[in-house]
Amino acid sequence: MKLAHWMYAGPAHIGTLRVASSSKNVHAIMHAPLGDDYFNVMRSMLERERDFTPATASTVDRHVLARGSQEKVVDNVLRKDKEERPDLIILTPTCTSSILQEDLQNFADRASIISDSNVIFADVDHYRVNELQAADRTLEQVVRYYLDRSHRQETLDQSVTDAPSANLIGIFTLGFHNQHDCRELRRLLRDLDIEMNQVIPEGGSVEDLKNLPKAWLNLIPYREVGLMTAMYFEKEFGMPYISTIPMGAVDMAECIRQIQRYVNTLAHISSSKEVDYEPYIDGQTRFVSQAAWFSRSIDCQNLTGKETVVFGDATHAASITKIPAREMGIRVSYTGTYCENDAEWFKEQIQGFCDEILITDDHIKVGDMIARAEPSALFGTQMERHIGKRLDIPRGVISSPVHIQNFSLGYRPFLGYEGTNQIADPVYNTFALGMEDHLLDIFGGHDTKEIMTKSSSTDIGPIWNSESRLELSKIPRFARSKVERNTEQFARQKGIVNITVEVMYAAKEVLNA
Amino acid sequence: MSMKISENLTFECETGNYHTFCPISCVSWLYQKIEDSSFLVVGTKTCGYFLQNALGVMIFAEPRYAMAELEEGDISAQLNDYEELKRLCIRIGKDRDPSVIIWIGTCTTEIIKMDLEGMAPKLECEMGIPIVVARANGLDYAFTQGEDTVLAAMVHRCLGQESSVREQNGIIRNSFSFSSPEKEEELVEDENHPPLVLFGSLPSDVVSQPNPELKRQSVKVSGWLPAQKYTDLPSLVDGVYVCGVNPFLSRTATTLVRRDKCELIVAPFPIGPDGTRAWIEKICPVFGIETEGLEEREERIWEGLKDYPDLIRGKSAFFMGDNILEVSLARFLIRCGMIVDEIGIPYIDKRYQAAELALLRDTCIRMCVPIPRIVEKPDNYNQIRRMRELQPDLAITGMAHANPLEARGIGTKWSVEFTSAQIHGFANARDVLELVTRPLRRNDNLEDLGRTAPVRRDNKL
Numbered sequence: 001m002k003l004a005h006w007m008y009a010g011p012a013h014i015g016t017l018r019v020a021s022s023s024k025n026v027h028a029i030m031h032a033p034l035g036d037d038y039f040n041v042m043r044s045m046l047e048r049e050r051d052f053t054p055a056t057a058s059t060v061d062r063h064v065l066a067r068g069s070q071e072k073v074v075d076n077v078l079r080k081d082k083e084e085r086p087d088l089i090i091l092t093p094t095c096t097s098s099i100l101q102e103d104l105q106n107f108a109d110r111a112s113i114i115s116d117s118n119v120i121f122a123d124v125d126h127y128r129v130n131e132l133q134a135a136d137r138t139l140e141q142v143v144r145y146y147l148d149r150s151h152r153q154e155t156l157d158q159s160v161t162d163a164p165s166a167n168l169i170g171i172f173t174l175g176f177h178n179q180h181d182c183r184e185l186r187r188l189l190r191d192l193d194i195e196m197n198q199v200i201p202e203g204g205s206v207e208d209l210k211n212l213p214k215a216w217l218n219l220i221p222y223r224e225v226g227l228m229t230a231m232y233f234e235k236e237f238g239m240p241y242i243s244t245i246p247m248g249a250v251d252m253a254e255c256i257r258q259i260q261r262y263v264n265t266l267a268h269i270s271s272s273k274e275v276d277y278e279p280y281i282d283g284q285t286r287f288v289s290q291a292a293w294f295s296r297s298i299d300c301q302n303l304t305g306k307e308t309v310v311f312g313d314a315t316h317a318a319s320i321t322k323i324p325a326r327e328m329g330i331r332v333s334y335t336g337t338y339c340e341n342d343a344e345w346f347k348e349q350i351q352g353f354c355d356e357i358l359i360t361d362d363h364i365k366v367g368d369m370i371a372r373a374e375p376s377a378l379f380g381t382q383m384e385r386h387i388g389k390r391l392d393i394p395r396g397v398i399s400s401p402v403h404i405q406n407f408s409l410g411y412r413p414f415l416g417y418e419g420t421n422q423i424a425d426p427v428y429n430t431f432a433l434g435m436e437d438h439l440l441d442i443f444g445g446h447d448t449k450e451i452m453t454k455s456s457s458t459d460i461g462p463i464w465n466s467e468s469r470l471e472l473s474k475i476p477r478f479a480r481s482k483v484e485r486n487t488e489q490f491a492r493q494k495g496i497v498n499i500t501v502e503v504m505y506a507a508k509e510v511l512n513a
Numbered sequence: 514m515s516m517k518i519s520e521n522l523t524f525e526c527e528t529g530n531y532h533t534f535c536p537i538s539c540v541s542w543l544y545q546k547i548e549d550s551s552f553l554v555v556g557t558k559t560c561g562y563f564l565q566n567a568l569g570v571m572i573f574a575e576p577r578y579a580m581a582e583l584e585e586g587d588i589s590a591q592l593n594d595y596e597e598l599k600r601l602c603i604r605i606g607k608d609r610d611p612s613v614i615i616w617i618g619t620c621t622t623e624i625i626k627m628d629l630e631g632m633a634p635k636l637e638c639e640m641g642i643p644i645v646v647a648r649a650n651g652l653d654y655a656f657t658q659g660e661d662t663v664l665a666a667m668v669h670r671c672l673g674q675e676s677s678v679r680e681q682n683g684i685i686r687n688s689f690s691f692s693s694p695e696k697e698e699e700l701v702e703d704e705n706h707p708p709l710v711l712f713g714s715l716p717s718d719v720v721s722q723p724n725p726e727l728k729r730q731s732v733k734v735s736g737w738l739p740a741q742k743y744t745d746l747p748s749l750v751d752g753v754y755v756c757g758v759n760p761f762l763s764r765t766a767t768t769l770v771r772r773d774k775c776e777l778i779v780a781p782f783p784i785g786p787d788g789t790r791a792w793i794e795k796i797c798p799v800f801g802i803e804t805e806g807l808e809e810r811e812e813r814i815w816e817g818l819k820d821y822p823d824l825i826r827g828k829s830a831f832f833m834g835d836n837i838l839e840v841s842l843a844r845f846l847i848r849c850g851m852i853v854d855e856i857g858i859p860y861i862d863k864r865y866q867a868a869e870l871a872l873l874r875d876t877c878i879r880m881c882v883p884i885p886r887i888v889e890k891p892d893n894y895n896q897i898r899r900m901r902e903l904q905p906d907l908a909i910t911g912m913a914h915a916n917p918l919e920a921r922g923i924g925t926k927w928s929v930e931f932t933s934a935q936i937h938g939f940a941n942a943r944d945v946l947e948l949v950t951r952p953l954r955r956n957d958n959l960e961d962l963g964r965t966a967p968v969r970r971d972n973k974l
Contacts, residue, residue, distance in 0.1 A: 001597040002582040003604060004561055011558040033620045033651030035535030038563045040913035050920035053913065056894075059529055061652055065624065083894060095557040099588055099624050126557070127585040474718040502725055508940045509817055 006363045006383055008313075008338035008401060013094045014039055015134030015225075016122040017055050019142065020090045022172035022201040026142075027086040027117075028055040029076055031069070031097040031104060046407050047173060056080065060096050069102055077111035077119055088142070088206045091121045098126040118206075120145055132224040132313070133341060135172070139201055140228035143209055147236070150210040158213050158237065164263045164272065165195035167215045170226025171202040176316065176400045177414050178202065181221060184416035185246070189219075192259065192277060200229075213237045217262045221246060221415055223315040223342060246415045247319035248423070249291050250326055253281045284417045291420035294428070295327050303431055304329045309373050311358070311366055311380040312399025314339040316414070318349040320379050320398045323423060325353040330427075333373045334358055336366060363387075377430040382406075394433050396426040462491040464499045471501050483508075521874045522884055524861070529890035532913045533835035533859060534567060534929065535560070536649040536659030537617050541568045542933065543663055544577045546714045549742050551611035552578035553601065555629065556619030577609055583621055590625075595632050599639070606642055613670075613743040615663060618648035643743070645670060655859035657761040657836045657932060660714055664738055664765040668772060671738065671749040706800035708735035710747045710775070712765055713758035717741060719935045726789070726938060730797050730804055738765070749773045756796055758783055758937060760869060761837035763862035779865070781872040784838070785845030786814040786942045791872055814939050818849075821946040824953055826850035831905035833914065834858045834891045836932050840866060842909070843885060844873040845945065852882050854903050857891035907952060924952035 013030060017039045020028035030036060040053040058069070058076040077089055091108045105121045112119035123141055124134040150156040166189055171182045182199060189196050197215035198204055218233055218241035220226040230241035240262045246255040260277045267274050285292050294300050308330055310321045317337045324330035336358030337346050343359045350357065358369050367387045370378060378388045378395040382403050388395030397406055398414075413419040464472065475483050483504075490507035491499050537560055540552045554560055561580040568576075581601050586592040602614055618629050633644040647666045649659035709727075711734055727734055736747025738755075749755075755769050756778040769775040780795030781788050790811045797804045830846055832839045834857025843853045863870065877884045888896075893914065900908060900923065908918050908925045915925040930948055935941045 001555075001587055001592070001601060002580075002584060003601050004580045004582045005576075005578075006565055007558060007561055010562045013559070014562065033535075034529070034531075034655060035533055035563070035651040036559060037532055037913065038535070038566065040532060041911065042566060044913050044916045049916055052897075052917045056530065060620070061529070065652065095559045096620050096624065099621060126559075127588065130558075471718060474716075505725070505940045509814060509943075 008361050008363070008381065008383070010131035010401075011095060012124045012126045012129050012131060012134035013092050013122075015129075015131040015136070016090065016092045016124055016138040018131075018173050018175075019135050019138045019201050019225075020092070021054050022203070023088075023142075024203060024205045025086050026054065026088045026090065026206060027080050027084055028090045028092050029073070029080060030055065030057045030092045030094055031060060031073060031102070032057045032092075032094040033060045033096055036094055036096070043173060046402075046404050048407070054084070054086070055092075060100070064100075068100075069107070073102075073104065073107040074111045074114075077107070077117075078115055081111075081115040081117045086117050089115070089117045089119045090138070090142070091119065093122065093124065093126065095126040118145070118149075130341075132339065135225045136228045139169075139225060140232055142206065143200070143212065143229050144232060146206055146209040147212070156210055156213070160216055160266070160270065161195060161197065161214050162270065162272070163195055164193065164266070164275075165197040165215045166259075167197050167212055167218045168199045169218055169220055169229050170222045170224075171199055172225065173202065174400075175222070175225075176313075176402060176406065177408075177412055180408075180411055180413040181415040181419070183411070184413035184418055185219065185221060187418075188246070188256075188416050191280065192256070193275070194259070194263070213239065215239070216266050217241060217259070219259075221315075223318075223345065224313055224339065245315055245319050247315075247419060248323040248327060249285055249289055249417075249420050251319065251322065252289075252417060252420070253285065256281055289417040289420040291327060291424045294424050295329070299428060299432075300328050303428070305331055306377070306431060307331050307333045307373065307375045308377050308379060309334045309370050309375045309384075310354070310378075310398070311336045311338075311384050313337060314342045314346045316399035318346055319414075320423070321350045321353050323420075324427060328424075328427065330431075331355075333375060334369050336360065336369070377427075379427075379430070394430045396430045398426075461488045462497055462499050468499050468501050468504055471504060522870060522887060524863075524887050524889060526889045527892040527895060530892045530894065531834060531857070531859070531890070531896075532893055532911045534656040534911075535563055535651045536654040536656055536662065537564065537619060538567055538656060539649060539659030539663060540564065540578050540617060543615075543660060543714055543739070546717070546741070547613075547739050547743055549612035549744065550577060550615055551605050551609050551613070552615045552617060553581050553605065554578065554617040554619065555581045555583070555598070555622050555627070556617075557583050557621050560619050560621075577611065579605065588621070588625060594627055595636070598632060599636055602636060602640060602642070602644070606640060611642065613643045613645055615645045615647060615666075617659075617663075618646060618650060620650045620652050623648065623650050623652055643670065655835065655837070657759070657838070658764070658860065660759075661762050661764045664712060664714070664762060665768040667739060667746065668749070668765060668768045670743075671746050671773070705731065705733070706802070707752055707754055707776075709733065709754045709756065709796070709800075710736045710738060710749060711756055711758055712738040712769070713762055714739055715758060715937055716935055719937050719941065726793065727796065730793060730802055730807070732796060732800060732802060749775060752776065754778055754799060756780055756792075757865070758792075759838070760841050760866055763865035766865050779868045781844070781869040782841045783937050784841040785848065785945060786811045786818075786939055787848045787876070788841060788845060788869075788872070789937075789939050789942075791868070795868060810939065814942055818943060818946060821943070821950055822849040824950045825907075825946075827852070828906040828953065829854055829903070830907045830909060830949075831896075831900055831903065832856045832858070833893065833896055833908060833910040833928070834888065835911050835928050837861075838931050838936075839909075840869055840873055840887070842931060842936075842945070844869065844876050845942075846949065847873070847880055847882060847885075848876050849946065850880065851907075853885040854905055855896070855899065856885050856887045857896060858887060858889055861887065861889055907949070909949075924956055926952055 017028050020026045037057050040055055043049050043053045058073045091104055093104055108119045108121035122138050124137055168185055171178050186196055198212055218230045218239055220230050220241055220243045233239040242258045244251055244255040246252050256277050260275055264274045310317050314337045321332050321335040325332050332354035334356050335350050335354040338361040340359055347357055363383050370387055378384055378393050379398045381399050381401050385395045385397055412422050487504050487507040496503055537554050544552050616629050629646045633646045637644045645666050647663040649662045740746055751774045753775045755775045757766055760782050766777050770777050778796055778799055781791040783789040783792040790807050794804055829852045831854045839856045839858045843856045847853055908923050909928050910925050912927055915927055918925045934944055936945045
């Protein structure tokens with residue numbers, strides 16, 4: 001048993017549901033008790049989804065405990081098959097079904113014989129993998145299922161496209177700024193004259209998965225999800241993949257150079273012409289991305305040697321460590337990730353860019369680390385944002401888990417050349433705000449509240465007795481002054497001198513205090 | 514009474530494929546209510562993830578609740594449950610010094626048959642902190658029923674043995690305080706009628722509203738379950754009268770009646786001015802008290818509300834059902850002039866809700882509207898199909914369906930808000946209507962915004 005208040009990565013089934021609901025016309029059926037469909041709330045709220053989330057539960061209740069699910073799961077699959085006509089139904093295990101040890105694979109097999117939809121059982125173990133690992137695994141499983149099927153049906157066309165093309169793997173729902181990143185990478189490929197073959201799983205149709213091998217290469221923008229799929233393609237079809245994260249000016253250039261290398265290798269075979277992306281990298285770095293110029297500017301000079309702490313998922317924490325350290329001259333005193341399963345890769349990536357490394361999923365350890373480091377600014381998840389608030393350290397959010405405010409309506413990619421601008425802004429703003437605060441403190445601070453209240457209290461108000469004073473103190477702080485004002489106003493109108501609890505309620509009834 | 518109801522009201526039962534919150538969510542309001550408590554949810558990452566996301570910012574305030582997250586070793590019994598729980602509880606005791614630790618059993622503890630009820634008394638002895646066990650799991654219960662399981666478990670702590678402990682504490686406390694004469698005075702006042710204890714967790718400033726309301730009728734409330742502090746739990750002895758303030762507390766009611774031989778006053782719930790009046794009118798006669806000026810008071814409240822019913826009169830509402838407040842809310846809205854198409858509800862205890870159901874029927878007759886169908890364990894998919902037919906003006910629903918319904922041109926109100934807003938008593942009737950009319954007022958404001966067609970006009974669901 002572990003005492004926990006907060007977790008960075010969710011349970012496994014969330015990962016499977018994220019992959020399922022990202023794809024077009026795929027439905028997930030959870031084998032779960034009532035209330036485990038909270039995923040639908042998150043998707044509907046955070047993504048502000050206009051459509052019903054294609055995930056339902058085959059409810060586990062007392063009857064299931066006593067007698068097993070029996071026909072229930074199969075019936076629910078068949079019902080969904082009739083109602084929604086999905087291409088694919090993914091039967092999703094949860095922590096509950098992990099312990100019940102029912103043969104869900106068997107249910108899925110039986111249902112797939114009768115239903116028109118394809119049915120698979122998501123092969124994830126609740127107690128072994130987290131949300132991100134499960135998403136990675138499920139994506140690979142779905143892709144493998146469809147490619148194996150077309151292989152059997154001999155409909156698999158292994159010829160590559162004439163012009164250079166790429167798949168984008170790992171963009172999906174509830175991912176940190178994924179939608180914006182996807183748009184940015186589309187633009188990048190268009191600029192490089194590379195066709196976008198497919199984006200999976202977001203918005204992709206499972207029936208199109210058989211066309212994935214037509215691309216020249218796979219692009220894996222995030223470390224956490226998509227790598228398993230890319231490795232599968234490399235092994236089965238010899239497709240190269242690029243897993244350099246296209247975040248920050250330096251890694252962008254590195255990523256584009258890798259694309260160039262693979263495109264040119266294949267160009268020889270398919271008699272396309274060779275490409276040279278160097279002028280593009282140069283132009284983008286100097287004129288589209290402001291980040292390189294920002295590093296030379298006097299603003300950024302002022303940040304030299306300032307200290308920061310970074311924490312997040314492997315992808316974002318590694319990149320956001322490298323960007324300030326390498327591109328802005330900021331000192332990163334600690335960097336950490338909660339992706340414990342990918343610790344080796346993470347350590348290798350940030351070698352030499354930060355003083356110390358912390359690999360943990362315990363937010364208390366992270367809090368202690370931040371308190372110890374006393375950085376000028378802090379970049380992390382929502383949790384670090386709150387730690388920063390408590391310790392009065394300026395903070396920016398750079399990674400999941402996040403809140404609704406991080407699903408911005410405006411265009412905010414983290415990847416690509418526009419991404420470099422979008423990262424430079426919050427980094428600079430976070431430090432600058434901290435500086436401003438510091439100066440205000442030095443020069444006597446902000447307007448003081450006493451002055452405000454003194455000038456506005458012109459007359460002597462009605463008197464609160466101790467009971468009503470206590471009552472007032474129970475009202476949440478944000479509403480208290482309004483209630484106080486309205487009650488006093490009411491009392492004045494009625495000529496009441498002493499405010500009692502009864503007067504408060506009378507005022508509320510009349511004024512909606 | 515139940516005979517009469519079934520003549521007029523129809524109850525249906527569907528598949529139970531509906532969205533609701535897991536009952537462990539009761540932790541979020543109970544830990545705030547019971548100030549000296551500490552909650553320990555014994556479950557998996559799934560439970561933790563739900564709480565973390567559902568509670569939002571409250572998580573960061575370092576609340577007095579935590580997860581005992583079960584790991585593979587716990588599931589396969591490689592680790593000793595008792596030793597593990599002891600380790601965590603000792604830490605909680607050290608960090609927070611609570612007056613009570615409440616263990617929330619979950620689906621997982623049910624399935625692996627972890628004997629929480631057996632371990633609690635043993636650990637309680639060893640540690641010297643009371644440990645209350647509530648099995649608020651998704652296998653058996655929905656959302657607000659979580660509170661029901663916790664309060665039912667607490668009933669046992671209001672008994673003789675416990676109270677003698679509290680009396681001792683009281684003596685110690687009183688010897689240091691100068692307020693004891695006042696206390697005696699209150700006790701004398703009690704003599705007019707047998708003690709009345711109200712049950713149901715309400716925000717602290719709402720709790721103090723029914724008190725003066727009943728005081729006006731010279732009814733004295735001797736205690737609340739739960740109280741602001743665990744150490745102030747009311748003492749329950751034979752012959753205490755009890756009355757519920759929320760419709761989802763049937764288990765607590767049953768426990769009070771069976772275990773403690775309390776007299777249950779079956780009344781409608783004090784939601785809306787009509788409900789509040791009916792609630793008081795059921796309580797007073799029990800003590801042989803005639804109500805005074807209640808009718809005028811209700812009239813005055815309605816008078817103050819009259820701008821709202823104008824907004825909703827003749828509009829239709831559809832309750833998808835997830836928190837068991839549905840019958841009371843529907844009854845109030847019908848009284849305001851709305852037409853309710855369907856009352857979805859997770860579970861309905863027809864005995865505990867008898868008076869409320871009767872009031873619903875009477876209200877429908879009075880307002881000349883058809884009695885809505887009551888659907889227990891609804892099926893959300895079927896409900897959405899019915900909504901496509903009915904095109905209600907307002908759907909009261911969970912967040913999973915709210916945005917998709919709005920995108921299809923159906924105004925929605927998030928049902929969870931009714932559980933956290935103040936909706937009880939005369940003074941809060943306005944708050945309920947404020948919530949209900951918000952989507953309608955918003956739509957009025959946006960009426961002319963057709964230009965970009967943000968929602969589907971054909972209303973296809």
